[in-house]
Amino acid sequence: TQLLEQSPQFLSIQEGENLTVYCNSSSVFSSLQWYRQEPGEGPVLLVTVVTGGEVKKLKRLTFQFGDARKDSSLHITAAQPGDTGLYLCAGVGNKLVFGAGTILRVKS
Amino acid sequence: DAGVIQSPRHEVTEMGQEVTLRCKPISGHNSLFWYRQTMMRGLELLIYFNNNVPIDDSGMPEDRFSAKMPNASFSTLKIQPSEPRDSAVYFCASSGSGRDNEQFFGPGTRLTVL
Numbered sequence: 750t751q752l753l754e755q756s757p758q759f760l761s762i763q764e765g766e767n768l769t770v771y772c773n774s775s776s777v778f779s780s781l782q783w784y785r786q787e788p789g790e791g792p793v794l795l796v797t798v799v800t801g802g803e804v805k806k807l808k809r810l811t812f813q814f815g816d817a818r819k820d821s822s823l824h825i826t827a828a829q830p831g832d833t834g835l836y837l838c839a840g841v842g843n844k845l846v847f848g849a850g851t852i853l854r855v856k857s
Numbered sequence: 858d859a860g861v862i863q864s865p866r867h868e869v870t871e872m873g874q875e876v877t878l879r880c881k882p883i884s885g886h887n888s889l890f891w892y893r894q895t896m897m898r899g900l901e902l903l904i905y906f907n908n909n910v911p912i913d914d915s916g917m918p919e920d921r922f923s924a925k926m927p928n929a930s931f932s933t934l935k936i937q938p939s940e941p942r943d944s945a946v947y948f949c950a951s952s953g954s955g956r957d958n959e960q961f962f963g964p965g966t967r968l969t970v971l
Contacts, residue, residue, distance in 0.1 A: 782959075791861070791948050791962025792900070837900065841958055844913060845890075849899040 752776070753840055753848035761854045762828055770823045770851045772838035779841050781814055781821045786835040786850075797841070828855045861963035863949050869969045875937040878966045881930055882951030890960060891924055891934050892948040900948070906932065918943075939970045 753774045762768055772781070780799040784792035796805050798814035798821060805812045809832075811824040825832055833855050839845040862881040870876055882889045890905040904914040906926045914924070921940070926932040936943055946967050950960040 780958075789964070791950070791965055793962070794959045797959070844902055844905060845958075845960065847900040847902075 753838055753846055755836075755838060755848035755851050757851060758849065759852045759854075761856065764830060764855055764857045765827050766855075768825050768828055768853070770825075770836055770853070771820070772822070772848055773820045774840060775819065776840065777818050778846075779818075781818070782839045782841060782845070783812055783821070783823055784837040784839060784847075786837060788834075792835075792837055825853075828853075830855045830857045861949055861951055861961055863947075863963035863966050865966060866964060867967045867969075869971065870939055871971050872940055873938045874970075875935065876939045876943075876968060876970075878934040878947050878949075878968070880932045880934070880949030880963060882932070882949070883953075883961055884930065886951035886953045886961070887929070888952045889926060889932050890950040890952075891932070892950065892962075893945045894948060894965070895945045903934070936968075939968075941970045944968055944970050 753772055756771045780797050782797045783795045785795055786792040796812045798812055801816045801818045803814045809826045813822050835850045835852050837850045838848045861883055864879045888907050891903040892900050893903055894900045901916055903916045904924045905912055909926045922936055924934045946965045948962050948965045950962045952960045
């Protein structure tokens with residue numbers, strides 16, 4: 750069974766701080782996705798990383814795929830209250846395998 | 858596009874009752890997924906369909922759960938009889954044949970079984 754472990758589980762920070770969320774697995778995935786979920790809504794895709802070592806930037810968010818395609822990180826620079834939500838990584842195989850998620854709260 | 862539509866948004870029922878959750882995927886998408894989300898277990902895939910055919914139902918908890926997709930624009934997830942441990946948020950998602958395999962999620966149905 751492919752498992753994805755995310756850390757930390759919870760993160761509460763002040764507006765303007767930087768943070769990194771990690772997603773680790775013992776399995777290799779063809780690609781990896783990051784989703785963000787707000788209360789009362791379904792997850793929304795942020796990015797897909799495909800190539801080992803790939804780095805993608807989405808405004809203040811930087812996503813990196815590990816060289817071995819087993820792990821990934823999400824770095825947020827100068828976090829804003831609007832970044833608050835649940836961040837989920839998902840390994841792409843014949844189906845998506847989701848991590849447990851990281852709950853981020855950014856206080857103003 | 859209206860996105861993935863789920864109904865009802867909230868359902869409160871008593872143990873032993875039958876529950877039916879409904880989903881309308883995005884038009885043109887050929888894959889449909891049912892997920893369950895709880896604090897303890899996170900987001901779990903229950904079953905998915907490709908071109909209306911069930912492909913993988915290994916995530917369906919037990920025989921009390923069943924899912925159908927009679928046509929490309931409608932799917933149901935049924936729980937009969939329901940139990941308190943079925944309380945969760947149930948999401949439906951659909952995807953096309955795009956390279957990124959992006960799944961578009963509906964708003965979910967929050968089920969409470971008393």
